[in-house]
Amino acid sequence: MPDRRSFLQSALAAVGAAQVPAALAAKPQQAATVPHAVQAAPAQPVHLNINGRDYSLSLEPRVTLLDALREHIGLAGTKKGCDRGQCGACTVLVDGRRINSCLTLAVMHEGQRITTIEGLAQGEVLSPLQQAFLEHDAFQCGYCTPGQICSATALLDEIRADGAGFTDDEIRERMSGNICRCGAYPNIVAAIRAVALRRG
Amino acid sequence: MQSIFYQKANDVADALRLAQQDGARFIGGGTNLLDLMKGDVEHPLRLVDITHAGLDRIDELPGGGLRIGAGVRNADAARHAMVRERYPLLAQAMLAGASAQLRNMATMGGNLMQRTRCPYFTDTAFSHCNKREPGSGCDARQGYQRMHAILGASPACVAVNPSDMSVALAALDAVILLRGPRGDREVALGDFHRLPGDTPQHDTVVQPGELIVAIDLPPSSMAHHSHYLKLRDRASYAFALVSVAAALDMEGRTVREARIALGGVAHKPWRQREAETLLQGRPLDEAQCRSAAKRLLEGAQPLDGNRFKVELAQRAIVRALQIAGEGV
Numbered sequence: 280m281p282d283r284r285s286f287l288q289s290a291l292a293a294v295g296a297a298q299v300p301a302a303l304a305a306k307p308q309q310a311a312t313v314p315h316a317v318q319a320a321p322a323q324p325v326h327l328n329i330n331g332r333d334y335s336l337s338l339e340p341r342v343t344l345l346d347a348l349r350e351h352i353g354l355a356g357t358k359k360g361c362d363r364g365q366c367g368a369c370t371v372l373v374d375g376r377r378i379n380s381c382l383t384l385a386v387m388h389e390g391q392r393i394t395t396i397e398g399l400a401q402g403e404v405l406s407p408l409q410q411a412f413l414e415h416d417a418f419q420c421g422y423c424t425p426g427q428i429c430s431a432t433a434l435l436d437e438i439r440a441d442g443a444g445f446t447d448d449e450i451r452e453r454m455s456g457n458i459c460r461c462g463a464y465p466n467i468v469a470a471i472r473a474v475a476l477r478r479g
Numbered sequence: 480m481q482s483i484f485y486q487k488a489n490d491v492a493d494a495l496r497l498a499q500q501d502g503a504r505f506i507g508g509g510t511n512l513l514d515l516m517k518g519d520v521e522h523p524l525r526l527v528d529i530t531h532a533g534l535d536r537i538d539e540l541p542g543g544g545l546r547i548g549a550g551v552r553n554a555d556a557a558r559h560a561m562v563r564e565r566y567p568l569l570a571q572a573m574l575a576g577a578s579a580q581l582r583n584m585a586t587m588g589g590n591l592m593q594r595t596r597c598p599y600f601t602d603t604a605f606s607h608c609n610k611r612e613p614g615s616g617c618d619a620r621q622g623y624q625r626m627h628a629i630l631g632a633s634p635a636c637v638a639v640n641p642s643d644m645s646v647a648l649a650a651l652d653a654v655i656l657l658r659g660p661r662g663d664r665e666v667a668l669g670d671f672h673r674l675p676g677d678t679p680q681h682d683t684v685v686q687p688g689e690l691i692v693a694i695d696l697p698p699s700s701m702a703h704h705s706h707y708l709k710l711r712d713r714a715s716y717a718f719a720l721v722s723v724a725a726a727l728d729m730e731g732r733t734v735r736e737a738r739i740a741l742g743g744v745a746h747k748p749w750r751q752r753e754a755e756t757l758l759q760g761r762p763l764d765e766a767q768c769r770s771a772a773k774r775l776l777e778g779a780q781p782l783d784g785n786r787f788k789v790e791l792a793q794r795a796i797v798r799a800l801q802i803a804g805e806g807v
Contacts, residue, residue, distance in 0.1 A: 318524075319482040340485030340526070343513070363514050364581060376554075376583045382510045383584060386485050387528055430580065437579065441558065455715035456578020 325386050329354065330398030340386050345369045347385035348395060356396040356425050360458070367457035370426035371395050377433035379456075396425035399432065407474045408432055415470035419461035430457045431471045435478070445475040480516050484525035488532045491658060491692060497527040498688050499660070505529050505690060507550060507586035510577075511593045519603050520611060534588070534692060537561065543698035546656075549588030549691040553644065554579070556587060566696055567807070568705035568726055572647035575709045578716050588691035591645060591655065591671065594682060595638035595746075596718055597627065609635045610679040624784025626718065629792075630776070631745040636679030637782060640672055640747055641718050647707055649740035649748035650724035653696050659689035672747030679746070701726035701738070704806050708799040709742075710791065719743035721792045725799035729806070732762045739775060739800070744792055751775050763804040765797065772796035 322337040329352065336351055345362070348354045348371070357380060360368030364382040371380045372394040399406040408428050411417070418424040434453050443449050450468050459467065488494035497503060502524025506512055515521040534550030537559055545565060547556055556562055557573040577585065585593075599605040599618040607616030619627055619637050627637040645668065653668040672683050685691070704727040711717040722742035728735040737758040741749040754774035761767055772793035779789045 320484045320525075323485075339482065341480045341483050343480075363517060364510055367578065367580060370580055377580050378584050379510070379580045382508075382513050382581075384485065384506075384509065384513070384526075387506075387509070387530065434579070452715050453579055456580045 323386070326389050327352075327385065327393060328391065329393045330395060331392075336385070338385055340384060342385050343381055344371070344383050344385045344388055344393070345380040348380065348393075351385075354395055354397050357429075358422055358425055360423065360426075365458070366423070366426075367430060368423050368426040370429045370457065372429055372433055375433065375436065377430050394429070396429055399428065406432070407477070408435075408470065411470040411474045412467075415466045415473065416463075417466040417470040418459075418463050423457060423459045423461075427454070427457045427459065427467055430454060431467075431474075434471065435475055438475070445472055447472065450475075480513070481519075481522060483516075483523060485528065486525065487528045491532050491534070491690065494527055494529050494532050494690055495658065495660060495688065497525075498690065500525060503527055505588075507589040508552065508581075508584035509589075510581050510585045511589060515594065515601065518601055520601060529588075529690070530586075534586075540695065540698075545696045547587055547694045547696070549586060549591075549656075549693055551587050552583060553577070553585045553587065553590060554582040557582065565699060565702055566647075566651060567702055568707055568724055569644070569647045569651060569696070571705075572643040572707040572709075572722075572724060575707060575722070576643035587644070587694055590642055591648075591691060591694075592683065592685070593642055596641045597638040598623070600638060610638060610675075613678070613680050620782075622784075624782040626720070626743075627782055627785055628745050629779045629781045629785055629788045630741075630749050631674045631747070632780065633675045633677065633679070635677055636675035636746070638675065638679065639743055639745060640682070642748075643707070643709060643719065643722060643742060645672065646722055646740045646742035646748045647724045648694065648696075649750055650705075650726050650738040651696055651699060651701075652738075653694050655691060656693040656695060657685065657689045658692050659686060665695075668748070669750060675746045682746075699726070700728045701736075704729050704803045706799050706802040708795050708802070710795055721788055721795050723792075723795045723799035724748075725796070725803040727758075727763070727800070727803050729763075729804065734758045734761060734763050734804075737771070737800075739771065739796060741775065741792060741796070744779075744788060749775070751777075758800070763800065765801070768797040768800045769793070771800070 320340050322339050325336045325338045327334045348357050358368040360366035362381045364379045369381040370377050373391050408431050447468050450471050486497050504523035506526040534548040536548045538546045553573050557570045563570050600608050600610050605618045607618040628639045648668045655666045655671050657664050707724050709719050709722040719742050724740040726738040737755045754771045757771045
C-alpha cells in the first residue's frame with residue numbers, strides 16, 4: 280500500500296506533463312542571465328549523521344541539506360515551505376542548534392550531528408514538546424509543525440542558557456522564524472510554555 | 480539552483496588561493512548567497528567554504544577592545560559575554576535582525592557582505608535593476624518605495640543596506656580587517672559600504688579575491704549608555720523601516736561624546752559627525768536631541784512612497800538618545 284507521499288508523487292507525475300502551463304514549463308530567459316557557460320559539477324561522496332545513523336550519499340554540491348533529507352534519504356518529516364529561509368518549516372537541529380536546512384548545502388555538514396523531527400521521539404515515546412503540541416492542539420494543517428517543534432526544542436535550551444524568562448513575549452520573539460499560516464500561534468506558545476514550566 | 484563546484488578551505492591562505500579560480504565566491508553561513516542563487520540573482524561557479532578556515536575566534540585586544548573573527552556566527556557573537564558587557568549595542572542590534580535560525584547560521588563577515596532586500600533587485604521578474612544588471616535602469620523609481628533610501632541615493636539606485644549589525648558597528652567605530660592576494664588592509668566601517676553613485680553593483684570596497692578576516696572594536700566608554708531602536712512593519716523578523724544606533728559617553732547628565740548611526744535609510748549606515756557634536760558638552764535634553772536629529776536628516780530626498788521616513792527617523796533618533804541617556 281503506497282503511503283500518502285508516494286501516492287501524491289505518482290499522481291502529480293501523471294498529471295504534471297499535461298497541466299503545466301507552457302509559460303511555466305519554458306524558461307527562455309534563464310540561459311541569457313547566466314554569465315558563464317555552466318559546467319555541471321559531478322556528484323561527490325557526502326557522509327551525514329542523521330538522528331544517530333550514518334548515511335553515505337552521493338550528492339551534487341548544490342543539494343541543500345533539506346533536499347538531501349527529503350529527496351535522497353527519504354526523511355520527509357522536514358518540510359519545504361518557502362525554500363528561501365523565510366518560513367522556518369525546514370528547521371532542523373545541527374549539533375543542537377536550530378538552522379534553516381533550505382539555506383545550507385548538505386556537503387557543509389559532514390561530521391555534525393543532524394536531528395530532524397523523526398529523531399526527537401524515543402521509540403514510541405514522543406518528546407515532551409511533541410506531546411505538548413498534541414495536548415495543546417498547537418497545529419491545524421500540521422505542515423509547519425515539524426519546524427515549529429524542532430525550533431522550540433532548541434529554544435528551550437537557548438532561553439535557559441541566556442538566563443531569560445519563559446514569558447509569552449519572549450517565546451513569541453524567539454519563535455518568530457517559524458510562520459504558521461493557520462495561525463495556531465496562541466496554542467504553540469502555550470505548548471512551549473507548558474514544557475518549559477514543567478521542566479522548571 | 481545552478482550547478483556549482485564546492486571546495487573547503489582549511490585556513491585563510493587556502494581560502495585566498497582557492498578564491499583565485501574563475502567564478503569563485505566565499506561561502507560562510509550561506510543564508511544570503513544561497514537564497515540569491517536560488518533566485519537566479521547570483522551566479523558563482525564555485526563556492527569556497529570558509530567555515531573551517533579558523534576565523535571563528537573572539538579575542539581581547541590590548542586596551543579593552545575586541546577582535547571578532549569573520550566566521551563567528553551572529554548568534555554566538557550576540558551571546559558572547561565580552562560582547563554583551565562591552566558592546567551591548569552590538570548584541571542588541573544583532574538580536575534585532577533575522578530569526579534565531581538565521582542568526583545561528585549567518586557569519587559576521589557574511590552579514591557585512593549581505594545584499595539589499597530591494598524587491599526589484601531580488602526578483603528577476605523585474606527587468607530594470609542597475610545593481611543586478613548595470614545600465615538596465617531602476618524599477619524602484621516607479622515602484623513600491625516603502626523600504627527604500629532617503630539619504631545618499633543616486634538616480635541609478637535607491638536601495639538600502641539591510642544589516643542591523645552594521646549600523647551598530649558604525650556607531651562603535653569598528654574596523655574591518657581584510658586579507659587579499661596583495662596583503663592585509665584595514666577599512667573603517669564607515670568607509671566599508673559604498674554609496675551607489677553610478678556603480679550600484681558594488682556594495683562595498685572589498686576587491687575580488689579579498690577576504691574579511693575579522694572585525695576590530697576599539698575600547699568603548701559608551702557601554703552603559705547605548706540603545707538600538709528598530710522600527711519595522713511587524714514586531715519581529717522584518718527588516719527595518721528605520722533603525723537608530725545611539726551611544727553616549729556621559730559624565731553625570733552631560734554628554735562627553737555622542738554617536739548616532741541610522742539604518743534603513745541609505746545604501747550604508749548613515750552617520751554625520753556634525754550632528755553628534757551638537758550634543759557634546761551639554762546636558763542631554765529633548766531640544767538638543769531634536770537639533771541633532773534634524774542635522775542628521777539634512778539633505779534627505781525622500782521618494783513619493785517613503786516621505787514618512789524623514790519624520791519617523793528624527794523621532795526615532797530622539798527616542799533612542801533618550802533611552803541611551805537613561806542608561807542601564
